[in-house]
Amino acid sequence: MYFFAIDLTQTTIDGLLFGSTYALVAIGFTLIWGLLRILNLAHGVTVMVGMFAGMLSATIIGLPFYLGILISMCAGALVGFLIDRICYRPLRAAHELVPMIATLGFWILIEEVFIKIYSKFWFRDYVPFANPFDGAGLEIGQIRLRGDYLVTLAVATLLVIILYFLIYRTRLGLAMRMIAEDHDIGSLMGVPVGRVLTTAFLLSAAYGGAAGYLLGMTANLAGPYAGSQAVVKGLFSMILGGAGSIPGAIVGGLSLGVLELQSSFLFSFAYRDAIAMLALFLVLIVRPQGLVGKRTADRI
Amino acid sequence: MLDVENLTVSYGAISAVRNVSITVRAGEVVTLIGANGAGKTSIVKALSGIVPKASGTTKFRDADISTLPAHEITRRGLIHVPEGRKLVPSMTVEENLLCGAYCRSDKQEIAADLDAVMMRFPRLRERRRQIAGTMSGGERQMLAIGRGLMARPELLILDEPSLGLAPLLVEEVFNIIAGLKREGKTILLIEQNALEALYSSDRAYVLRVGEVVMSGLSSQLAEDPELRRAYLGVN
Numbered sequence: 082m083y084f085f086a087i088d089l090t091q092t093t094i095d096g097l098l099f100g101s102t103y104a105l106v107a108i109g110f111t112l113i114w115g116l117l118r119i120l121n122l123a124h125g126v127t128v129m130v131g132m133f134a135g136m137l138s139a140t141i142i143g144l145p146f147y148l149g150i151l152i153s154m155c156a157g158a159l160v161g162f163l164i165d166r167i168c169y170r171p172l173r174a175a176h177e178l179v180p181m182i183a184t185l186g187f188w189i190l191i192e193e194v195f196i197k198i199y200s201k202f203w204f205r206d207y208v209p210f211a212n213p214f215d216g217a218g219l220e221i222g223q224i225r226l227r228g229d230y231l232v233t234l235a236v237a238t239l240l241v242i243i244l245y246f247l248i249y250r251t252r253l254g255l256a257m258r259m260i261a262e263d264h265d266i267g268s269l270m271g272v273p274v275g276r277v278l279t280t281a282f283l284l285s286a287a288y289g290g291a292a293g294y295l296l297g298m299t300a301n302l303a304g305p306y307a308g309s310q311a312v313v314k315g316l317f318s319m320i321l322g323g324a325g326s327i328p329g330a331i332v333g334g335l336s337l338g339v340l341e342l343q344s345s346f347l348f349s350f351a352y353r354d355a356i357a358m359l360a361l362f363l364v365l366i367v368r369p370q371g372l373v374g375k376r377t378a379d380r381i
Numbered sequence: 382m383l384d385v386e387n388l389t390v391s392y393g394a395i396s397a398v399r400n401v402s403i404t405v406r407a408g409e410v411v412t413l414i415g416a417n418g419a420g421k422t423s424i425v426k427a428l429s430g431i432v433p434k435a436s437g438t439t440k441f442r443d444a445d446i447s448t449l450p451a452h453e454i455t456r457r458g459l460i461h462v463p464e465g466r467k468l469v470p471s472m473t474v475e476e477n478l479l480c481g482a483y484c485r486s487d488k489q490e491i492a493a494d495l496d497a498v499m500m501r502f503p504r505l506r507e508r509r510r511q512i513a514g515t516m517s518g519g520e521r522q523m524l525a526i527g528r529g530l531m532a533r534p535e536l537l538i539l540d541e542p543s544l545g546l547a548p549l550l551v552e553e554v555f556n557i558i559a560g561l562k563r564e565g566k567t568i569l570l571i572e573q574n575a576l577e578a579l580y581s582s583d584r585a586y587v588l589r590v591g592e593v594v595m596s597g598l599s600s601q602l603a604e605d606p607e608l609r610r611a612y613l614g615v616n
């Protein structure tokens with residue numbers, strides 16, 4: 082019983098630490114949802130590109146962690162720029178579903194092309210991702226905090242603090258909060274709405290890139306399907322926490338981390354996703370707005 | 382100050398405004414009156430650039446602004462306080478006011494203007510930390526006008542500032558407009574309260590289904606028997 086309690090605590094802590102990567106992915110989804118009411122389904126591409134940029138810098142070139150993560154963020158942001166220019170800008174006058182479908186197309190196209198390229202270079206499903214924090218850790222009594230998980234949490238926390246600063250303390254943030262309410266409010270107050278939205282795409286994609294690095298590093302692997310997995314985890318976290326809410330993305334991501342690790346610990350790894358889905362379903366029956374989302378007026 | 386020539390606004394196949402020409406001179410209060418659906422809001426939305434113009438030209442302070450994007454028009458001092466207020470309900474009163482000053486960078490002047498707006502509307506000072514979404518209709522309208530003033534407007538467009546307010550507050554809104562007029566502000570006022578609007582303005586345009594059917598000095602239009610019967614519902 083005692084050991085079970087320890088293991089349970091250990092799993093919960095691991096889940097919280099690891100869940101911070103999901104929170105980062107969910108933040109990217111929630112930013113774009115909050116500003117545009119579009120599900121940016123191409124967001125996973127930023128994670129995948131960030132992961133491979135990280136793998137190249139960490140494993141192949143051997144750059145230090147902090148540089149690698151910056152490179153991943155830049156690589157992600159580049160993808161974000163393309164998403165804005167290809168999927169959103171030309172189609173913004175159309176119904177909201179149209180840019181969303183464009184992001185779906187972008188996702189599928191890039192992933193297919195990437196897999197073709199990937200299979201020319203590597204003949205395995207995964208390539209190793211150097212993890213400088215492998216084996217490192219902190220022991221507190223019976224609980225062990227993995228070094229790479231702690232670093233992941235630290236990076237995620239820093240990025241969340243930066244995001245809050247941007248949103249609540251800068252002109253850019255003021256503009257974003259106007260636009261999130263109504264694009265016309267922004268225009269009438271003199272906000273160049275298109276430019277602010279481009280920045281939002283860059284920002285959310287940079288966070289996706291960082292998440293890609295951290296996911297690759299903690300798993301010691303980079304794989305070409307990382308983007309698709311990230312879409313599922315990120316959307317799940319966002320909706321679990323409350324779409325459009327940044328605290329929601331954080332709570333949702335951390336909850337998903339705990340939920341996944343606990344269900345593989347308590348039940349079986351094979352049912353991990355099924356159990357997580359069941360939990361989402363149950364939460365949404367009780368709280369349709371998500372764990373911390375606010376009930377908003379119907380949009381129809 | 383503002384010269385609108387042959388403005389036409391269409392939504393798909395429906396044309397909401399046809400060949401409307403309007404002039405506002407510096408220091409004037411001009412009102413645009415007309416029944417529901419006459420096209421008043423469409424005109425001012427086209428002026429501020431948030432709906433496209435099918436045709437027509439707008440000159441503002443001697444420059445052609447017909448093709449400028451909305452945020453550029455705002456930067457030139459044409460400030461549109463929209464119908465329904467359009468505040469950001471999740472922001473505080475003070476943050477909403479600062480939204481109005483978004484395109485300014487003179488920190489000290491902004492702080493001074495913030496103080497001046499709160500002097501003008503003491504209610505806003507009392508509630509500066511209150512979330513805008515929880516304010517009453519009258520307070521919200523004051524906030525919307527205050528936010529407009531924070532932009533230092535050259536021309537202030539007020540779209541139905543008295544909409545949805547109790548009679549006492551409607552009077553309050555017209556008092557505010559009279560105050561702004563005394564200070565020499567240039568205002569384009571849109572109103573359903575036609576008689577009140579005529580009393581508080583210099584000139585007026587009367588719109589009917591997308592066209593200007595009458596225009597002239599407000600004092601004369603207020604006495605015009607035909608207008609009184611047809612549009613003002615008084616004898």
Ligand SMILES: Nc1ncnc2c1ncn2[C@@H]1O[C@H](COP(=O)(O)OP(=O)(O)OP(=O)(O)O)[C@@H](O)[C@H]1O
Nearest residue numbers: 392395397415416417418419420421422423424573
């Ligand atoms: N976005 C839109 N799409 C289609 N038609 C519109 C749109 N906005 C306005 N209209 C139509 O254009 C016409 C003019 O509307 P507008 O809102 O300009 O009138 P208004 O004079 O401001 O009326 P109110 O006094 O009710 O505010 C109306 O027939 C309206 O139905």
Ligand SMILES: [Mg+2]
Nearest residue numbers: 421422423464
């Ligand atoms: Mg109107």
